[in-house]
Amino acid sequence: MVVATHGAEKVTIQCLKKNIIVMIRTRRNRKNSAVRGLIREHLLHPNKLVYPMFLMEDDDAKEAIKTLPNQFRLGLNHIVTEIEKATKLGVNTFMLFPVVEEKYKTSTAEYALKEDMFYYRAIKTLKLKFPEVCFISDIALDPYSSDGHDGLVKDGEILNDETLVVLSQMAVLQAKNGFDILGPSDMMDGRIGHMREALNKEGFGNTSIMSYCAKYASAMYGPFRDALESAPKSGDKKTYQMDFLNRTEALRELDSDILEGADFVMVKPALHYLDIISDFKQNSPLPVAAYHVSGEYAMLRMGADNGLFAYDKAMPETLNAIHRAGSDIVITYAAIDYAVWFRDNYLAPN
Ligand code: PBG
Numbered sequence: 284m285v286v287a288t289h290g291a292e293k294v295t296i297q298c299l300k301k302n303i304i305v306m307i308r309t310r311r312n313r314k315n316s317a318v319r320g321l322i323r324e325h326l327l328h329p330n331k332l333v334y335p336m337f338l339m340e341d342d343d344a345k346e347a348i349k350t351l352p353n354q355f356r357l358g359l360n361h362i363v364t365e366i367e368k369a370t371k372l373g374v375n376t377f378m379l380f381p382v383v384e385e386k387y388k389t390s391t392a393e394y395a396l397k398e399d400m401f402y403y404r405a406i407k408t409l410k411l412k413f414p415e416v417c418f419i420s421d422i423a424l425d426p427y428s429s430d431g432h433d434g435l436v437k438d439g440e441i442l443n444d445e446t447l448v449v450l451s452q453m454a455v456l457q458a459k460n461g462f463d464i465l466g467p468s469d470m471m472d473g474r475i476g477h478m479r480e481a482l483n484k485e486g487f488g489n490t491s492i493m494s495y496c497a498k499y500a501s502a503m504y505g506p507f508r509d510a511l512e513s514a515p516k517s518g519d520k521k522t523y524q525m526d527f528l529n530r531t532e533a534l535r536e537l538d539s540d541i542l543e544g545a546d547f548v549m550v551k552p553a554l555h556y557l558d559i560i561s562d563f564k565q566n567s568p569l570p571v572a573a574y575h576v577s578g579e580y581a582m583l584r585m586g587a588d589n590g591l592f593a594y595d596k597a598m599p600e601t602l603n604a605i606h607r608a609g610s611d612i613v614i615t616y617a618a619i620d621y622a623v624w625f626r627d628n629y630l631a632p633n
Pocket residue numbers: 421422423424425433468469503504505506507508520575576577578
């Protein structure tokens with residue numbers, strides 16, 4: 284019989300009617316890297332990563348993003364190079380966001396529905412070149428909207444049902460041009476079901492949906508909005524994105540997205556929302572993804588650049604924490620960096 288609480292250094296056990304004092308030695312199982320390998324519980328594999336990139340219209344363009352160190356707005360030719368680099372390291376899934384020139388942005392975001400728009404041209408080319416690679420789209424109006432909101436705006440209000448019509452049209456165009464998984468990042472109510480129905484009706488029953496399910500109104504999206512120059516012109520996104528003060532409410536989003544037909548559910552951001560990721564893991568029959576967003580990535584880079592810690596140590600610790608909390612899939616700007624670390628530390632025999 285053990286008569287001490289778990290975690291105590293000394294326990295008294297009763298054996299053959301005698302009390303024996305035992306010193307718990309958890310360090311025994313950490314004595315060398317082979318033993319540590321035996322007891323390892325979690326290790327994020329590069330196949331589980333998604334690498335988000337910003338696509339420009341000009342095929343040869345490459346522009347630095349000031350607030351997102353080491354990430355660029357890229358034309359198609361550079362995107363191809365990145366995909367070749369990443370797939371050699373086991374990263375096989377990419378998320379593409381369109382960088383739309385200001386002159387094409389309007390309050391009704393009709394550029395999103397222009398059939399020969401560069402985003403659609405690019406995915407067609409990429410899918411032909413890389414049939415085995417998985418591409419995830421973005422569905423929301425903000426890259427195309429002169430208001431910088433994810434939905435249509437009328438008198439300062441973000442319209443829900445009117446927006447759904449446009450989102451579903453985008454979904455069909457994206458599916459038609461070859462995206463494997465659609466990524467609605469807009470947080471309008473009912474969008475998953477609305478899109479699923481439109482996709483099925485148009486013959487795209489095989490196109491998946493990764494719902495930005497619990498997406499919080501976060502300060503961490505700053506560098507992303509710089510990358511797309513998509514910050515809201517007025518107001519904030521609190522009438523559609525979730526309040527960071529809430530936890531249980533995320534389960535309502537989860538329930539509705541499961542019922543509406545999502546194939547994956549996402550928590551966003553990641554690191555400040557490990558409790559939500561853990562809740563999703565326990566409650567979701569669908570694979571769970573977490574988006575380690577631009578501000579989270581930039582903090583790591585800038586912290587390392589200022590000597591606070593080593594990037595190649597803090598970055599894998601961060602991404603594995605997100606995975607350990609319950610995220611099957613991790614979307615991160617550090618995908619290639621992580622895959623290099625994984626190769627050097629876990630694939631090379633040592
Ligand atoms: C908007 C969208 C955002 C991100 C992805 N899609 C920002 C926002 O909601 O304002 C953020 C991603 C990141 O910060 O890396 N539809």
